[in-house]
Amino acid sequence: SGAGAVPGAWPGLASIQDPRRAGSGHVCGGTLVTPAWVLTAARCFLRARNVSTWRVVLGASDLSDPGPEAQVRQVRRLREHRELDVALLELERPVECSDFVQLGCVAEGRPGGLGPCYIAGWGSIAGTAQAPREVLQEAPVRLLEPEFCDSGGEAVASPQVCAEHSRGGTQTCQGDSGGPLVCREPGSEQFWIVGVTSWGRGCVFTPTWHFSDWVLLQL
Structure with a gap:
């Protein structure tokens, strides 16, 4: 968990x-x-x-x-x-950046190599349908290709990817759609947003490199 x-x-x-x-x-x-x-x-x-x-x-x-x-x-x-x-x-109006409010960095291309990856949110980290938690939870995960996803019977197709707890058991998505999948750049303290949580028991994500151009066009 x-x-x-x-x-x-x-x-x-x-x-x-x-x-x-x-x-x-x-x-x-x-x-x-x-x-x-x-x-x-x-x-x-x-x-x-x-x-x-x-x-x-x-x-x-x-x-x-x-x-x-x-x-x-x-x-x-x-x-x-x-x-x-x-x-x-x-x-409605911009926020002011501080130690507690900062911008996330969206990965524009598919990273060649990724260090540890993490998920966080207030949803049910255990993957159940219980009400969202009030206190922020986080967990380390590893990335999976679509054919290895445990998505509760729903089809997962490219460009989506999945993640599972790096020690087994943790899945974010219930109540936490929209949250980030972040990975650390090897040999660096830089973290990149590499996916947006979509759905499913197995934590299905939409990779950022499939829509980063769209984001830039909207801003």
């Missing part, structure tokens, strides 16, 4: 919330890619009636007690990719 993340360890991670939902209202994860735009999954908005009432929380680890470092913004607009499970949210 996942472990509680140290506050500030994931400064680019966003909680996308619907205020009509109980508790914190957490629906999906996302990643801050500019001070005014958050990258997430399009499936998060399949049943959304009025996205302008939704909010995005950045800089928080515990959604029940975000703390003074957290920044909250309403959503100005939603842009969805026509073919892939990817979306961008424009915030």
Whole structure:
């Protein structure tokens, strides 16, 4: 299972919330890619009636007690990719970067080699349908090709990839669509966003190198 993340360890991670939902209202994860735009999954908005009432929380680890470092913004607009499970949210106004709120770096090409990879979010790290957790969880994972995915019977086709806990057992996707898959560049402290969580028991991701050009065109 996942472990509680140290506050500030994931400064680019966003909680996308619907205020009509109980508790914190957490629906999906996302990643801050500019001070005014958050990258997430399009499936998060399949049943959304009025996205302008939704909010995005950045800089928080515990959604029940975000703390003074957290920044909250309403959503100005939603842009969805026509073919892939990817979306961008424009915030009503830019956030201010700090130790707890920072931009994520999107990998534009398929990396030649990757170091350790990680997932994080407030969803059910164990892959069950239980309610999202209030405290941010993280876990190390390893990447899999589509033919090795355990996706609960749903077909996984290229360009999507999967991940599994590097020690077995952890799967993010329930309640955490839209969150990032990040990997460290070998021999460096640089982390790259290499995927956006889509769906499935086996944690299916849409690789960033299939839509990075689209992201740049929207910003």
